[in-house]
Amino acid sequence: MLGTFEKMDIERKLLKKDSLDKLFEKIKGSGRRILAPVQKDNMITFEEVSSPGELAQDYVQTTLSAKGAVFPRCEELFSYKFEGKDVKVEERKSEPKPTVIFGLRPCDAASFAVLNSVFSWDYQDSLFKSRLEKTTVISVSCAKADEYCFCTSVGGGPGETKGSDILLTQIESGDYLAEIVTEKGRGIVALAPELFVPAPTEDKERYLVKLPKQFDLKTLNEKLAKNFDNTELWIEQSLRCLGCGACAFVCPACVCFDMQDEANKKGGVRLRCWDSCGFSLFTLHTSGHNPRSAQSQRWRQRVMHKFAYMPERQNFIGCVGCGRCSRLCPVDMNLLEHLKEIVESRD
Amino acid sequence: MSEFEPKIVAFVCNWCTYAGADLTGTSRIKYAPNVRMIRLPCTGRIDFMLLLKAFDQGADGIIVSGCHPGDCHYTAGNFHARRRWIIFRSALEFLGIDTRRVHFAWVSAAEGAKWAEFVNSVTDEIKKLGPYETYKKAVGAGIE
Amino acid sequence: MEELRKKARELLETGAVKVVIGYGKGSGQNARAVFVRKAEYADKLICDESCVQNLAVYLTKPEVKALGKPAIVAKLPVLRTILQLAAENQIAEGDLVVLGVSPDGKIIDLQNFKAIEDYVAQFPFELTPEQKAEIEKIGKMSLEERWQYWQEQFGRCLKCYACRAACPLCYCSRCLVECNQPQWVPAAPHAIGNLEWHIVRAMHLAGRCTNCGDCERACPVGIQLSLLNLKLAEEVLKNFKTRAGASSKAEYALGNWKEEDKENFIK
Numbered sequence: 001m002l003g004t005f006e007k008m009d010i011e012r013k014l015l016k017k018d019s020l021d022k023l024f025e026k027i028k029g030s031g032r033r034i035l036a037p038v039q040k041d042n043m044i045t046f047e048e049v050s051s052p053g054e055l056a057q058d059y060v061q062t063t064l065s066a067k068g069a070v071f072p073r074c075e076e077l078f079s080y081k082f083e084g085k086d087v088k089v090e091e092r093k094s095e096p097k098p099t100v101i102f103g104l105r106p107c108d109a110a111s112f113a114v115l116n117s118v119f120s121w122d123y124q125d126s127l128f129k130s131r132l133e134k135t136t137v138i139s140v141s142c143a144k145a146d147e148y149c150f151c152t153s154v155g156g157g158p159g160e161t162k163g164s165d166i167l168l169t170q171i172e173s174g175d176y177l178a179e180i181v182t183e184k185g186r187g188i189v190a191l192a193p194e195l196f197v198p199a200p201t202e203d204k205e206r207y208l209v210k211l212p213k214q215f216d217l218k219t220l221n222e223k224l225a226k227n228f229d230n231t232e233l234w235i236e237q238s239l240r241c242l243g244c245g246a247c248a249f250v251c252p253a254c255v256c257f258d259m260q261d262e263a264n265k266k267g268g269v270r271l272r273c274w275d276s277c278g279f280s281l282f283t284l285h286t287s288g289h290n291p292r293s294a295q296s297q298r299w300r301q302r303v304m305h306k307f308a309y310m311p312e313r314q315n316f317i318g319c320v321g322c323g324r325c326s327r328l329c330p331v332d333m334n335l336l337e338h339l340k341e342i343v344e345s346r347d
Numbered sequence: 348m349s350e351f352e353p354k355i356v357a358f359v360c361n362w363c364t365y366a367g368a369d370l371t372g373t374s375r376i377k378y379a380p381n382v383r384m385i386r387l388p389c390t391g392r393i394d395f396m397l398l399l400k401a402f403d404q405g406a407d408g409i410i411v412s413g414c415h416p417g418d419c420h421y422t423a424g425n426f427h428a429r430r431r432w433i434i435f436r437s438a439l440e441f442l443g444i445d446t447r448r449v450h451f452a453w454v455s456a457a458e459g460a461k462w463a464e465f466v467n468s469v470t471d472e473i474k475k476l477g478p479y480e481t482y483k484k485a486v487g488a489g490i491e
Numbered sequence: 492m493e494e495l496r497k498k499a500r501e502l503l504e505t506g507a508v509k510v511v512i513g514y515g516k517g518s519g520q521n522a523r524a525v526f527v528r529k530a531e532y533a534d535k536l537i538c539d540e541s542c543v544q545n546l547a548v549y550l551t552k553p554e555v556k557a558l559g560k561p562a563i564v565a566k567l568p569v570l571r572t573i574l575q576l577a578a579e580n581q582i583a584e585g586d587l588v589v590l591g592v593s594p595d596g597k598i599i600d601l602q603n604f605k606a607i608e609d610y611v612a613q614f615p616f617e618l619t620p621e622q623k624a625e626i627e628k629i630g631k632m633s634l635e636e637r638w639q640y641w642q643e644q645f646g647r648c649l650k651c652y653a654c655r656a657a658c659p660l661c662y663c664s665r666c667l668v669e670c671n672q673p674q675w676v677p678a679a680p681h682a683i684g685n686l687e688w689h690i691v692r693a694m695h696l697a698g699r700c701t702n703c704g705d706c707e708r709a710c711p712v713g714i715q716l717s718l719l720n721l722k723l724a725e726e727v728l729k730n731f732k733t734r735a736g737a738s739s740k741a742e743y744a745l746g747n748w749k750e751e752d753k754e755n756f757i758k
Contacts, residue, residue: 041713042713043647043712043713045647045712063711063712064711064712072491073649073680074489074490074491074679074680074681074684075490075491076490076491094491147518147519148518235554238554239524239526239554239555240523240524240525240526240549242548242552242653242656242657242709243656244651244652244653244655244656244657244709245649245650245651245652245653246651246653246709246711248651249649249651249711250711258678260674260677260678260679262674262677262679264404269490271490271679271681273650273678273679273680274649274650274680276651279652281665281669294553294554295552295554296554326518328711330544330653330656330657330705330708330709331523331524331544331657332517332518332521332522332523334517334518337518395690395694396675396676396687396690396691399686399687399690403683416750417750423748426748426749426750426752427745427746427748429748429752429754429757430730430731430744430745430747430748430752431745432754432756432757433726433730433752433754434694434697434698434723434726434727434730434745435694436756437722437723437726438690438693438694438697438719438722438723438726440637441629441630441637441719441722442637442638442641442686442690442719443632443634443635443636443637443638443639443640443641443642444638445634446756450758451756451757451758452757452758453757453758465758481635481638485642485682485683485686486682486683487681487682487683488681488682488683489646489680489681489682489683489684489685490679490681
């Protein structure tokens, strides 16, 4: 996956829709698990599948992101046993599984790079790295979008190849235009080269949804810098926010985590789980002081971190415009709306 | 094949049941050794989570016992406990947790014989049910 | 709706309240909570079938309390919650102005808690046929089936605490799960952590939950939380003859007791 961020010549092939069954078979046969969007009740989540028949149909975006494949909601870092006065530390019991994520949207594919920018920033997180290296991304471009999508405003697009190892675009015949973006993508093709036939010289653009940019990133950045101390703005925007963690947990680019040690007299385990800067105790110090004791400060942090601090420090925008936070927010905190408000605010 | 010996955790109040169990011992009544006693000042202090924690830590069965209604050392602790258990037990049942493994009793400080009988009958029942595999499987599940 | 806006304008102009907590137009077909502080913005207020959030959650939120004395647009579920919050001494008579809204959208004048009690008494809480059927369905399952059903439901839980955040009765400034000396309820989203969290929340709400359903609506992964809370509410009613949200002076079912309390499982 790390090689994905290098520039490569993209090969174009055609993958017939009837070939998907065989492709899935070959992928499974190579010892990889396949995670793909599956419909359960009225949710669409990434589950392990064996055949394309299980895939959810006709949707704009999945309920949860696929970040759990590289950054699980609850993972063991190590375990330990008490032996008399000694502590014996043991490595993790299992190795991350080689995985193919099928059916990701281009926005989600781009999010892995954002996650990686944090996990390989000042310290290389070995667990994340090993999961990322074992993950291959086969994305499907977007023919539809809804009012919550804004990938084009944050440097993405419905047919962007950033972060994908293979990008599929469904064309008129129902077959897929397959763009083989990376070495890993070529590895998948090599499993069943007969399924990837020469592509017609079609322009994929006509199959992509037209999503105009909703705001200018540079202007947003400038406005954010000017409005850090504009307490009123942050209070107004966050009055209805309840401080739950839903937005951070469904976000493919949110990376904050909590450590939990669970032990008894015999030994224990150290777990890493998802955390959210929206929680009231996120920045509570042991002294009792909380630098972000008001929801408005936490809301400001969320926006600043994604759109000001991360671009500054990691050279990545901490948002891919997937819109999940807004779709799932219990109180309709529409991020796009809030961002546009900031961009259009008077100086 | 050795017979399954269940691990049963008993949450008992200090003034009645614990004293009653003490009486069982001083009366030299033999009874099943599978119970680990946890002494609390009163059944009113028993947090319903303690029961779940016992299952968490590997218990196959749970006993909760205290003073008879009206005899609570702290006047009304057991009345509060009774209400709590009524609701908690229906929550456990609804969620599919095996309530045949959770037993409640009022055992007074004078009821040494009743304690022995009670523990024996609970141990027999848990022996028949076997280890609480379902719950044990859930411990550690959901961690990658 | 116009009547509501007029009333809101009046209250704000006369300074009777500092903020009107109501519903406004949200994204798509949704409504969202609005906090109107200037009379000229009273036109933002709407009141229709899209307005379902239980606004009473804001009555205990520090950022909203800081705005000053509120008026609150209150449909039936909100009215019940207001009574329960009053019974728990979280709000007092005169702390707020209640703009009651009848099921058919008319504004009802509710001057005090007694008026709310009398009004709410006309609409005794009933489970919907779907809810009854679901609970019955679970009741009829075998032990194993029930366990699997809830393990699947709780297996989705991310511990985002949207259920807690959306619940007007989860107003503890420091929730039990946030205490880590010891970490009594596991914060981690594994099978046991999720099971224990949901049982604790359901038990802490038993006898207090007014069954508004906001927890289930807030859950990003669609866990059927309302079923669990409804089931316990029915048990409290059956055993202790009380229901939350009926009176501003009601006593907490699990904080009280009667000598005649009956059960059939204590030997």
